[in-house]
Amino acid sequence: xxxxxxxxxxxxxxxxxxxxxxxxxxxxxxxxxxxxxxxxxxxxxxxxxxxxxxxxxxxxxxxxxxxxxxxxxxxxxxxxxxxxxxxxxxxxxxxxxxxxxxxxxxxxxxxxxxxxxxxxxxxxxxxxxxxxxxxxxxxxxxxxxxxxxxxxxxxxxxxxxxxxxxxxxxxxxxxxxxxxxx
Amino acid sequence: xxxxxxxxxxxxxxxxxxxxxxxxxxxxxxxxxxxxxxxxxxxxxxxxxxxxxxxxxxxxxxxxxxxxxxxxxxxxxxxxxxxxxxxxxxxxxxxxxxxxxxxxxxxxxxxxxxxxxxxxxxxxxxxxxxxxxxxxxxxxxxxxxxxxxxxxxxxxxxxxxxxxxxxxxxxxxxxxxxxxxxxxxxxxxxxxxxxxxxxxxxxxxxxxxxxxxxxxxxxxxxxxxxxxxxxxxxxxxxxxxxxxxxxxxxxxxxxxxxxxxxxxxxxxxxxxxxxxxxxxxxxxxxxxxxxxxxxxxxxxxxxxxxxxxxxxxxxxxxxxxxxxxxxxxxx
Numbered sequence: 412x413x414x415x416x417x418x419x420x421x422x423x424x425x426x427x428x429x430x431x432x433x434x435x436x437x438x439x440x441x442x443x444x445x446x447x448x449x450x451x452x453x454x455x456x457x458x459x460x461x462x463x464x465x466x467x468x469x470x471x472x473x474x475x476x477x478x479x480x481x482x483x484x485x486x487x488x489x490x491x492x493x494x495x496x497x498x499x500x501x502x503x504x505x506x507x508x509x510x511x512x513x514x515x516x517x518x519x520x521x522x523x524x525x526x527x528x529x530x531x532x533x534x535x536x537x538x539x540x541x542x543x544x545x546x547x548x549x550x551x552x553x554x555x556x557x558x559x560x561x562x563x564x565x566x567x568x569x570x571x572x573x574x575x576x577x578x579x580x581x582x583x584x585x586x587x588x589x590x591x592x593x
Numbered sequence: 594x595x596x597x598x599x600x601x602x603x604x605x606x607x608x609x610x611x612x613x614x615x616x617x618x619x620x621x622x623x624x625x626x627x628x629x630x631x632x633x634x635x636x637x638x639x640x641x642x643x644x645x646x647x648x649x650x651x652x653x654x655x656x657x658x659x660x661x662x663x664x665x666x667x668x669x670x671x672x673x674x675x676x677x678x679x680x681x682x683x684x685x686x687x688x689x690x691x692x693x694x695x696x697x698x699x700x701x702x703x704x705x706x707x708x709x710x711x712x713x714x715x716x717x718x719x720x721x722x723x724x725x726x727x728x729x730x731x732x733x734x735x736x737x738x739x740x741x742x743x744x745x746x747x748x749x750x751x752x753x754x755x756x757x758x759x760x761x762x763x764x765x766x767x768x769x770x771x772x773x774x775x776x777x778x779x780x781x782x783x784x785x786x787x788x789x790x791x792x793x794x795x796x797x798x799x800x801x802x803x804x805x806x807x808x809x810x811x812x813x814x815x816x817x818x819x820x821x822x823x824x825x826x827x828x829x830x831x832x833x834x835x836x837x838x839x840x841x842x843x844x845x846x847x848x849x850x851x852x853x854x855x856x857x858x859x860x861x862x863x864x865x866x867x868x869x870x871x872x873x874x875x876x877x878x879x880x881x882x883x884x885x886x887x888x889x890x891x892x893x894x895x896x897x898x899x900x901x902x903x904x905x906x907x908x909x910x911x912x913x914x915x916x917x918x919x920x921x922x923x924x
Contacts, residue, residue, distance in 0.1 A: 419859070427627060435624035436617050445625040452630070456859060517608060517616045536610065537617040569608045 415463020419456055426469050433473060437480050437533045439522050447483065451475045474548045477534070481526045520567055528563035531556055681814065681826075681861075682807060688861035689804040692887045693721035696894045699798045701883035709737045713881075715798045716897045718890060722751035722801075729898035730794050744776035746900035747793075774900040782909045783902050797866055797883040803854065806830070812854055820865060824858035862887055 434444035455462055455472055462468050534545045546553040564571050696718035703711045715732040722728035731746045774785040806812060812828040830852035855865045863885045870879040888894040
């Protein structure tokens with residue numbers, strides 16, 4: 412058996428910061444992000460011999476995070492981070508910038524999206540993944556991703572530009588780690 | 594699903610993808626700290642799972658790895674240094690605590706003067722019982738060839754590990770009635786009776802003692818090794834008669850007792866402990882090497898804590914009906 416290309420310690424040193432942020436954006440809740448990340452890191456340590464030999468360990472761990480988050484959502488736990496959109500709108504005042512208020516309202520609406528739709532939005536617009544890679548992370552077809560995205564954007568009243576600009580952040584397209592992380 | 598703010602116009606409620614990206618990026622401020630993810634928990638989990646605390650130990654390696662390197666360097670270059678780095682100490686304690694509800698399996702080889710004289714296997718569950726809760730300990734000794742000699746099973750109420758004099762062999766009861774079951778294979782007898790005596794566990798099988806000693810800083814890292822292919826940290830016991838940290842009643846009070854502990858370099862859970870008494874030739878006149886496994890408390894593993902009475906054995910009564918054969922000076 413060959414040694415992992417990267418040790419777990421080195422992986423954490425290099426990637427933990429971005430994984431913390433990704434988990435926070437994905438879940439919209441600091442506590443849930445902490446729980447999800449702990450669960451994922453726990454499992455990752457046990458399987459690091461295989462994960463560490465992958466071309467893109469971060470992509471695999473990110474996929475584990477998404478799956479763990481969706482698993483939490485399926486267990487009917489629901490994240491409500493900042494009240495409802497109506498509540499936020501009611502708090503508008505002249506000395507509060509409209510942009511901030513609208514952003515809070517948007518975040519509240521994001522929190523009410525179904526888990527997979529939210530995951531698509533985060534992977535697409537925060538991680539900057541192309542739909543094909545989002546599909547790989549979620550284990551579905553790109554057409555399904557586009558469907559999730561369309562419904563989410565409609566619910567959020569976001570006008571989608573065409574063609575969609577693609578930010579290539581921390582992504583290494585073209586590599587698909589084997590297996591389904593859980 | 595979509596909410597409409599009655600105070601806004603339709604054009605005001607439309608958003609761009611950039612608005613969405615900015616909103617998502619603003620959530621980064623919710624990112625938990627490294628310490629909250631890698632360190633001990635300070636708030637209740639939404640989903641109780643004690644095993645998750647293992648990750649605290651496993652992932653503490655960011656801080657601990659550096660500490661170990663530093664410590665190893667110091668121990669190699671600074672003779673007499675005996676401090677345990679706080680980060681490493683905490684990681685080991687956290688690992689122990691993470692396994693508190695598990696079953697500790699200990700398989701030991703006992704030798705004298707370099708010759709194997711017997712083997713033992715024991716189970717303790719829970720590994721770190723809370724004071725006042727019920728715990729079980731089962732200890733089976735066999736010949737070097739694996740034939741059973743005796744068995745001791747104890748059901749007791751754990752007491753607070755005060756370790757006065759570090760007499761950790763006495764782990765429970767504290768005056769509370771407990772039950773002890775013994776099986777003697779040489780006489781084919783067994784007994785099971787209540788007793789008010791303190792429960793006793795082997796020195797090699799006492800995780801509460803190990804944890805207490807780590808907390809007291811009585812172990813220091815002496816190096817990195819590989820055990821059965823697993824990276825491990827080697828720790829040596831630095832207690833001496835002067836510290837008073839001898840197991841009560843052990844021959845160590847008057848002899849050269851040496852103990853070495855190995856913990857997994859990733860999880861910091863105990864892997865093995867070696868206890869040596871004396872330094873005779875060809876080897877210590879007594880030595881026990883215990884290999885540890887931490888088992889989840891499944892029904893099958895919990896069943897290992899139950900006494901096993903072979904068919905055809907005769908039950909005897911009285912306090913000395915079936916006394917296990919001693920296999921070591923520590924039990």
